[in-house]
Amino acid sequence: MRKNVLAAAAVFVLLGAAAYGSFFIAPTDAKQGLIYRILFLHVSSAWTGLTSFFICFIANLLYVWRRQPKWDWLGVSAAEIGLAFTSVVLVTGPIWAHPVWGIWWTWSPRLTSTFVLWLLYVVYLVLRTLVEEPDRRALLSALFGIFAFIDVPLVFGSIRWWRDQHPQPVVMGEPGSGLDPVMFRVLFFSWFAMLALMTLLLWQRYRLAAMRSDLDTMQQEMEAR
Amino acid sequence: MRLFTNCGALIGKELRTEYRSRELLTTTIVFILIVIVLFSFTFDPTSDESRRFAPGLLWLAFLFAASLMLQPCFLREQHNDTLSALRLSVSDPFAIFLAKLVANTLFLLLTELILLPLFAIMYNVAVVPVLHWLVLVFFLASLGISIAGTALSAISAQARMRELLLPLLMLPLLTPILVASTEVTKSLFDRAPYVQWKGVGFLAVFDLVFLTALWLFGEYLLEE
Amino acid sequence: MTPLAFSPAGLRFENIEKRYGRLLALRRVSLVIAPGECVVIAGRNGSGKTTLLRVAARLVRPSRGALSFSSVSGDGKEAVRPGFVAHATMVYDELTAEENLLLFARLLGVVQAQTRVEVLLHEVGLWERRASLVRTFSRGMRQRVAIARALLHEPAILLLDEPATGLDPQGVAWLAEALRGLRDSGRTILMSLHGESEISSLGTRAVRLDAGSIAADTRTGATFRSILTFADA
Numbered sequence: 019m020r021k022n023v024l025a026a027a028a029v030f031v032l033l034g035a036a037a038y039g040s041f042f043i044a045p046t047d048a049k050q051g052l053i054y055r056i057l058f059l060h061v062s063s064a065w066t067g068l069t070s071f072f073i074c075f076i077a078n079l080l081y082v083w084r085r086q087p088k089w090d091w092l093g094v095s096a097a098e099i100g101l102a103f104t105s106v107v108l109v110t111g112p113i114w115a116h117p118v119w120g121i122w123w124t125w126s127p128r129l130t131s132t133f134v135l136w137l138l139y140v141v142y143l144v145l146r147t148l149v150e151e152p153d154r155r156a157l158l159s160a161l162f163g164i165f166a167f168i169d170v171p172l173v174f175g176s177i178r179w180w181r182d183q184h185p186q187p188v189v190m191g192e193p194g195s196g197l198d199p200v201m202f203r204v205l206f207f208s209w210f211a212m213l214a215l216m217t218l219l220l221w222q223r224y225r226l227a228a229m230r231s232d233l234d235t236m237q238q239e240m241e242a243r
Numbered sequence: 244m245r246l247f248t249n250c251g252a253l254i255g256k257e258l259r260t261e262y263r264s265r266e267l268l269t270t271t272i273v274f275i276l277i278v279i280v281l282f283s284f285t286f287d288p289t290s291d292e293s294r295r296f297a298p299g300l301l302w303l304a305f306l307f308a309a310s311l312m313l314q315p316c317f318l319r320e321q322h323n324d325t326l327s328a329l330r331l332s333v334s335d336p337f338a339i340f341l342a343k344l345v346a347n348t349l350f351l352l353l354t355e356l357i358l359l360p361l362f363a364i365m366y367n368v369a370v371v372p373v374l375h376w377l378v379l380v381f382f383l384a385s386l387g388i389s390i391a392g393t394a395l396s397a398i399s400a401q402a403r404m405r406e407l408l409l410p411l412l413m414l415p416l417l418t419p420i421l422v423a424s425t426e427v428t429k430s431l432f433d434r435a436p437y438v439q440w441k442g443v444g445f446l447a448v449f450d451l452v453f454l455t456a457l458w459l460f461g462e463y464l465l466e467e
Numbered sequence: 468m469t470p471l472a473f474s475p476a477g478l479r480f481e482n483i484e485k486r487y488g489r490l491l492a493l494r495r496v497s498l499v500i501a502p503g504e505c506v507v508i509a510g511r512n513g514s515g516k517t518t519l520l521r522v523a524a525r526l527v528r529p530s531r532g533a534l535s536f537s538s539v540s541g542d543g544k545e546a547v548r549p550g551f552v553a554h555a556t557m558v559y560d561e562l563t564a565e566e567n568l569l570l571f572a573r574l575l576g577v578v579q580a581q582t583r584v585e586v587l588l589h590e591v592g593l594w595e596r597r598a599s600l601v602r603t604f605s606r607g608m609r610q611r612v613a614i615a616r617a618l619l620h621e622p623a624i625l626l627l628d629e630p631a632t633g634l635d636p637q638g639v640a641w642l643a644e645a646l647r648g649l650r651d652s653g654r655t656i657l658m659s660l661h662g663e664s665e666i667s668s669l670g671t672r673a674v675r676l677d678a679g680s681i682a683a684d685t686r687t688g689a690t691f692r693s694i695l696t697f698a699d700a
Contacts, residue, residue, distance in 0.1 A: 082463055137415040144411060148402040151488040153530075158398050161460055162412065165394065168456055169416050176419035176445055180426055238489050245576060252573040260561050324555035327526050328616065331551055332574035467527045 025221075029214045036062075036211035039204040056114045057201075062208040063106040064132060066216050068170075070100030071139065073220070075167035078160040090156035091227035092220075093163060094146065097139050099219045103212070104136045127181045131174045138166045138173075245334040246341070253329070253342030261350065271312045271354050278304040279362060297366040298428035302421050306388065309351055310410035313392040316343055317400035326465065336462040340393055344457075347389035348382075355381045373431040376438055380431070383446035384424040390453045391416055397464040419449050475502035475653050476538045476547045476623040478523060483532035485518050485679075492518040494679040495532070502537070502623070505646075505656040507670035509695050515679040516659035517554075520628045523657060524551040538623070548575075549624040550617030554632060556609045557616065560602040564593050564612050567601060568619065575620040587615040591645075607638035614645065625649060627658035631666050639665055663695045 040058040047054040074096035081089035111129045112122045123129070145162055149155035197205070261267055282300045286292050320326035329339050359377070363370040370377065392413055399409040427442035478500045485493040493515045500506055510516050521527040522534055536547035551557075558567045565584060572580035588594045591611040596604070601612060610630065617625060627646075631639050643665040650656055650669055660667050667673075673694040675683040683689035 082460065134415055134418045141411050141415060145398070145402065145408065148404055148408060150403075153486070153488065154401065157463060157466065158401060161463060162395070162398055164460060165391070165416065165453070165456060168452060169419070172419040172445070172449055172452065176422040179441060179445070180422045183426060234489070248576075249574050252570055256559070256562070256570055259566070260559070263561055323560060324553060324557050325559055327524075327551075327553070327555075328557035328571065329574070330526060331524060331548070332571050334574075334576065338574075467521065 025218055029211075029218045032211040032214045036204075036208040039207055044201050044204040045198055053114060053117045056110050058205055058208040060107055060110040060114060061205060062212045063103045063110070064128060065209050066212040067100045067103035067107060067132075067135070069213065070096045070103060070216055070220070071135070071167060071170070074100060074139075074163055078163040078167070081156055081160040082164070085153075085157075087152075087156065087231060088228070090152075090160065091224050091231070093156075093160060094143075095220050095223035095227060097142050097163065098223060099216060101136065101139050101143070102219075103216065104132055104139070107132045108136060125181070127174070127178045130181070131177045134173050134177070135170060138169065142166060246338050249333045249335070249338035250341045250345070253333075253338060254345050257342060257346035258349075261346070267312055267315065267350055268354060271308050271350070272357060274311060275304045275308045275354065275358055276361070278307060279358070279365065283365065293366040293368060294429075294432050294434075297362070297368055298432060299421075299425045301362060301428065302384070302424045305351070305355060305384075306414065306417060306421060307410070308354065309385075309388045309392055310413045312350065312354075313347060313389075313396045313413070314399070314406060314409050316347065316393055316396040318396075318405065321400065330465060336465055337458055339465070340397075340457055340461045344386075344389045344393040347393055348386050351385040351389060352381055355385065368432045369436075370432075373436045376431055376436075377428070380424055380427050380443065380446070383443065383450060384420050387420045387446060387449045387453065388413075388417060390450060390457060394453070394457050394461070394464060419445060423449075472621045473623040473654070474538050476536050476655060477502040477504070478549075478624060478655070478657070479535045479537065480519070480522070481533045481535070483519070483522055483529045483534065485515075485522065485527060486530045492679055493522070493529070496676075496679070496681060498674065498681065500655060500657060502655055503653050505650045505669055505671045506658070507667050507673040507695070508657065508659040508676060509662070509667075509673060510659070510676035510682075513678075514676040516676055517628050518679075519676065520551070520553075520626045520657065520659055523624075523626050524549055526551075536624070547624060548620060548622060549626050550620070550622035552610075552613050552617045552625070552627045552630050554628055556601070556613045558601050558609070558612050561600060563598050563600055564588065564604070564615075565597040567612060568615055571616050572619045577620050583619060587618060591615045592641075606633040607635060607641075610634060610638065610642070614642075618649075622654070624655045624657070627656070629659055629661060631660070631664060642666060643669065660695070663692075667695055 036058070040055050044055065044058070046052075074093050077089045077093035077096060080086075081093060108129070111124070111132075115124050116122055142159060142163055146155055146159045149158055279300070282296075282304070286296050317326065320329070326339075330336060333339060356378070359370060362368070392409075395412040395416070396409055399405045399412060402408055423442040423445040427439045427446075430437050430439045430442075480496050480498040483493050483496045484491070496515075496519065508516050508519065518527060522529050525534070538547055558564075559570075562570070565588065568584040568587060569580060572584055577583050585594075588597050591614060593608065593611055593615070596608065601609060604612065610633075614630075630642060630646075634642060646656065646658075646666065646669050650671075656669075658666070658670075670691070673683075673685045673689075673691050674681055675689070675694040683694050685691055685694065
């Protein structure tokens with residue numbers, strides 16, 4: 019209990035610091051004014067989401083290799099949390115785009131690829147709901163998770179190439195838009211804070227999955243008597 | 244090697260089965276035809292508009308069709324539990340996948356080539372001068388669709404709501420194929436056609452990556 | 468006396484456990500079957516007979532434990548591949564009997580596949596119908612194709628899961644005859660059955676499975692009859 023509170027407090031402090039940095043330390047953007055600061059949330063969430071999906075990928079590989087339930091718990095936790103961060107990216111995109119460009123959505127490389135990424139992991143979770151038997155569910159979703167993750171660079175790469183052919187309004191922080199060095203530092207710190215949040219959430223979600231599994235085992239043992 | 248002779252024997256089986264029933268090919272062709280006709284209602288069929296939208300429509304139609312055509316792939320092996328017979332007989336489970344993906348690529352390619360002339364006529368695009376390049380793109384894209392689709396159909400065959408699940412699994416995953424094929428096809432249909440080698444390269448990379456993944460993980464897809 | 472085309476083999480189940488979610492289909496099953504034994508596995512529906520046989524066929528991967536084969540010749544060159552006859556026929560309805568057998572013979576790497584297929588078709592009495600689609604066959608005929616398929620590579624071990632299901636008395640008689648010949652030629656047979664019949668009398672040993680565990684074994688003193696007539700117990 020103590021550990022939980024301390025960890026949550028530490029994450030809260032980090033997030034607070036990142037927010038402070040985003041608003042007060044990073045210099046003002048000449049063209050866009052206040053709204054560009056959402057970039058610190060937008061881009062760091064994107065990177066954190068990807069990190070979470072990478073953890074899911076590793077967990078999937080480990081499950082297929084070792085078949086220990088804990089890797090399945092880690093995989094589903096990382097997928098859900100990755101999806102949460104990815105959703106933040108998809109929501110902050112329009113919030114940024116509308117005041118700046120007057121349109122709600124831009125099919126910029128990051129947003130488009132993120133949307134596909136989001137779909138891939140939504141499907142991962144849907145697949146899990148459609149397989150009842152736990153071991154089978156763990157194996158099939160791990161295998162799909164592996165295919166999904168190796169697809170990610172291909173998705174990003176192909177969409178980036180496609181967008182090079184047909185340029186679109188660019189969200190701040192896309193490759194090709196310059197960032198001030200101070201902004202970069204704030205951005206990296208924001209990412210660090212997000213990673214801390216991700217770790218906390220992962221840990222909690224993993225424990226939840228572990229407890230559910232324990233509960234199932236206990237129920238089984240009671241029924242066997 | 245035994246893998247290739249196994250594969251050959253199995254490809255023969257897939258082709259012979261399809262030849263006898265012809266259900267996959269006919270339903271797929273009709274489906275794509277319907278989609279192409281329906282799509283034509285969504286925009287102005289002038290030559291310029293066609294040239295802009297047609298490639299995307301074509302590939303979208305192929306992708307949807309493939310996600311339906313690939314459903315029976317492993318489902319039909321559940322009938323009489325022939326999948327178990329295959330697993331007991333082959334030297335390497337990868338042979339089963341290899342044979343199915345080769346057969347599926349052939350079926351897809353055949354479907355696409357049969358529909359190409361119709362498509363060219365309906366959408367007023369010049370296909371003949373770039374035919375050989377089109378065949379290359381069709382082949383690489385169909386290969387990628389088959390590799391991923393065959394693997395994913397092994398997954399969906401073991402889940403509920405499998406008819407809806409396979410398109411769900413396939414379509415987001417095949418985004419790179421849609422993007423690359425559409426771009427390359429678009430530039431082939433251009434007034435001054437040219438080959439976008441980067442796109443062709445993407446398709447080849449996709450095929451290689453997923454073929455390797457299937458080779459590494461295929462046996463787990465068939466596990467009980 | 469013609470030399471055997473196969474070398475007799477035995478199997479060993481060591482602490483085999485198979486879990487399907489909440490269900491424990493096999494609980495720490497340990498069983499050693501010597502080469503040449505003809506073992507009948509009896510048990511109610513859901514006792515784990517099918518799972519045990521599928522583990523032996525290496526179709527099902529056990530959650531725990533190990534399965535191993537022992538070959539009398541001991542050279543270990545050829546991995547032992549049991550022949551498996553299940554509830555389902557495991558052959559393609561859309562192919563003819565001959566096409567089915569040829570396909571599997573080629574996959575198994577059987578030498579001179581065509582000849583072997585012809586021999587088997589004669590042995591199971593389907594030569595006349597070899598060019599007919601399996602879809603047109605009766606249950607008994609399909610069972611014969613299934614058995615031919617299982618014997619293509621002359622396996623030393625034969626696994627059968629309730630092979631008499633759906634067969635009429637003639638079919639059962641034919642099957643009993645065929646199995647007797649296979650047993651007498653030195654093959655190791657493991658078959659699951661529901662109760663007493665012409666087929667069960669072929670067994671040299673019987674084992675009863677109850678809720679995934681071995682409840683009785685003729686080797687440890689139980690009588691054949693008691694194992695097979697458990698239904699009343």
